[in-house]
Amino acid sequence: VAAFKECKADAIIAVGGGSSMDTAKAIGIIITNPDFADVRSLEGLAPTKNHAVPTIAVPTTAGTAAEVTINYVITDVEKQRKFVCVDPNDIPDVAIIDPDMMSSxxxxxxxxxxxxxxxxxxxxxxxxxxxxxxxxxxxxxxxxxxxxxxxxxxxxxxxxxxxxxxxxxxxxxxxxxxxxxxxxxxxxxxxxxxxxxxxxxxxxxxxxxxxxxxxxxxxxxxxxxxxxxxxxxxxxxxxxxxxxxxxxxxxxxxxxxxxxxxxxxxxxxxxxxxxxxxxxxxxxxxxxxxxxxxxxxxxxxx
Structure with a gap:
């Protein structure tokens, strides 16, 4: 979130597996919904009002489908737990699914x-x-x-x-x-x-x-x-x-x-x-x- 603000970005391109795309989702949601600056407050069915910043998701793994879902998962290291956030506002605007990106x-x-x-x-x-x-x-x-x-x-x-x-x-x-x-x-x-x-x-x-x-x-x-x-x-x-x-x-x-x-x-x-x-x-x-x-x-x- 700090990096997004510092470079005055207006969009996110998420390239990677589920963790990369889920991170992008959380950043995009917090930027447009500053009341949820603590990502823990987004656990479960998040009552956000605004869609995430424009996001393009490019998966490099064939598994999570994070590029097309309303879910993202965050690891709470302090409490040794993962929590699921569910929010239609987090779906990326564009998903580019290219098997060549997964060949490595x-x-x-x-x-x-x-x-x-x-x-x-x-x-x-x-x-x-x-x-x-x-x-x-x-x-x-x-x-x-x-x-x-x-x-x-x-x-x-x-x-x-x-x-x-x-x-x-x-x-x-x-x-x-x-x-x-x-x-x-x-x-x-x-x-x-x-x-x-x-x-x-x-x-x-x-x-x-x-x-x-x-x-x-x-x-x-x-x-x-x-x-x-x-x-x-x-x-x-x-x-x-x-x-x-x-x-x-x-x-x-x-x-x-x-x-x-x-x-x-x-x-x-x-x-x-x-x-x-x-x-x-x-x-x-x-x-x-x-x-x-x-x-x-x-x-x-x-």
């Missing part, structure tokens, strides 16, 4: 951001607010990610192109309906242990899907279908739910995502669960969770 991502970052996009699509598809229009975005994103993430990790042009589109349309979906407990827990992991956001989302995704499966009707059947699972229509509900979770695990394994975080300690679990349940993404989850259930989910990462 190393494999690990490609995998992590790609699995973040898959988490957006799956959580957005099963969230409480999901409806027909966002379902179209989310199912197509799941399909594209399943088809292209492995090739993107191998730095193949078609893979990069497919993931650029997938993460973008997933963003247009979840920005309108919210996310769920996976993101709430992932924000907590990242804040406490500096775990990369996409890695945290990916490690937790099968665990969160297992927790939510009894509250999703037939939606896991369509997730499994979008991920390329065959003969889903002949499966029982239990079978296609398990097949969807297995397909997510296989994709995560294929792109090298770890399954455990050895920095998590048993004595940390209560604080982690408390912070996750206070996260702005949690209310969108298709079912409620107790603190003990969230602790059990975190424990599966140890």
């Amino acid at each position: 991502m190393p494999k690990g970052l490609t995998a992590a951001t790609g699995m973040d996009a898959l988490t957006h699509a799956i959580e957005g598809y099963i969230t409480k607010a999901a409806w027909e229009l966002t379902d179209m975005f989310h199912l197509e994103a799941i399909k594209l990610i399943s088809q292209h993430l492995r090739d993107a990790v191998a730095n193949k042009p078609e893979g990069r192109k497919g993931m650029a589109m997938a993460q973008y349309i997933a963003g247009m979906g979840f920005s309108n309906v919210g996310l769920g407990i996976d993101h709430a827990m992932a924000h907590t992991l990242s804040a406490h242990y500096d775990t990369p956001h996409g890695v945290a989302c990916a490690m937790l995704l099968p665990i969160a899907m297992e927790f939510n499966k009894e509250h999703t009707g037939e939606r896991y059947r369509e997730i499994a279908r979008a991920m390329g699972v065959k003969n889903v229509d002949s499966m029982s509900q239990t079978e296609y739910r398990d097949a969807a979770i297995a397909a997510v695990k296989k994709l995560s394994e294929d792109v090298g995502i770890p399954t455990h975080n050895d920095r998590i300690k048993e004595e940390d679990l209560e604080v982690l669960a408390k912070d996750a349940l206070a996260d702005a993404c949690y209310p969108g989850n298709p079912c409620e969770a107790t603190k003990e259930q969230v602790i059990d989910m975190f424990r599966k990462l140890i």
